[in-house]
Amino acid sequence: MKLHTLAAAALLSSGAFAQSAAQPATAMPAAQAAAPAPASLGGLQFLYGSGEAAALSRQTYAALEAYALAQAARRPADSVVLAQGATLAAPAYVPCGDKPFAAVFDIDETVILNTGLMHSRALGPGAARDGTVLPVPGAVEAIRALKAAGITPIYNTNRTTNMADGVVTALVSVGLEAPVHGETLFFNGDDALRGNKDGRRATIAAKWCVVAMAGDQLGDFSEMFNHLQPVAERRRVAMDGAIGALWGRGWFTLPNTAYGTALEGTLAEIFPAATANDNTKDAR
């Protein structure tokens, strides 16, 4: 098989494109990985085709850049990585001390867009493999600005270690400096937690003062989100309280409507019966 076919097949079988992580993260079964659920056309239109998603991404990276630079200038006491034993209800963070500054980025659909893979997958079996990768709008400029300000970009991906070369190539192809595995690049398989990124975050935060994190799925910020049920509870926890206040202030989400943990739930789970407001009650 051609290298890009191997790479694409490996990408499909890695945890990076797991359709569901609402359970504790596990390696994606190979048979399931070979034929993942196709992304809806609307999901592809939004993420890869729309000016609206491009605007959202530019906006996110503008906010991340401004926030990270401001934080580095003021030398914060705390990082934005949750500490061991912290809960989402009562978050606590790994302290910064004098550690050098860093920002942690997921890769797929956070820094790069896997347009080729998603296109060929949508075309169906028999479509030629396509390794085209594009930058998420705004990502490269923001990461370069962070680097210039002394904030080291560190990549934390759920691709597996056998895909290391492909990942570095992809990052370089969109104009980023090649990261170094074990220093500024971490994979699923680097520790025993596999697709649970908490351990790798702890490893990174032990050495770096992490001032910002970016991802397209809540597991890019804490594994605890992957254990919340039902869908409405997970949304509530993400939206409210101390966690809700983090978005745009250390934690930065990029949209992903093609695959991943955002695409969960039956109609009844998305629209639970208890409603906050019914404006018909007050209609005149």
Place this chain on the structure above:
Amino acid sequence: MKLHTLAAAALLSSGAFAQSAAQPATAMPAAQAAAPAPASLGGLQFLYGSGEAAALSRQTYAALEAYALAQAARRPADSVVLAQGATLAAPAYVPCGDKPFAAVFDIDETVILNTGLMHSRALGPGAARDGTVLPVPGAVEAIRALKAAGITPIYNTNRTTNMADGVVTALVSVGLEAPVHGETLFFNGDDALRGNKDGRRATIAAKWCVVAMAGDQLGDFSEMFNHLQPVAERRRVAMDGAIGALWGRGWFTLPNTAYGTALEGTLAEIFPAATANDNTKDAR
């Protein structure tokens, strides 16, 4: 018919939920409006069910609030409303002078989530009408903070004037102050441009120094986006150049994966043949 059924039917027939505005905006034909294309399950999962979309919305409103307050404190020379004759390639803005500060908000899926309508639409014909409305995460807190800082919230919706009461009720039901039609609330039908919001923006900018705008579709910022073809060109214009730099710095996008102008294009249009990067070329 019950009032909420009337309201829901009127909402469906208004321009607010037009599936396509890639052409010059026109009133949605009644027959087409009676049975709009259903949102994909993935679109509903993402926008109404996911913690990820809630995070994106919180993040957007955090950035909008910080930006608007900072701008009001420094009294900018220019607003963020494009001036008459400005182009997307060479934007120019309505000057602020000494006008009082304001921020302009679309309503549907920008400030409020039409969860009841989308749920009943997804359940199909015969489903009971549901007027449940929820706030877009972060919207109410941000708008209140702007108001407290002397920045007046102004709503600019493509709902039609016959739906005015329902809109005011919906905004009040999520905790916002009732706006006043013609002062702080503008509709499709307020001028001859109908669903083209440019005229209403000009009316607003003549009186107010608009420091921020929020919307879920590019037409909430300029009608010119509704005339760009094909999909990839519209995305390019939104993403790059002077317009690309506005996102997060005056223009703020909320995600909408259920309906609207982001959901356009065939596979060939979403993934055009000319590709920027193919990382297989450099693979070792």
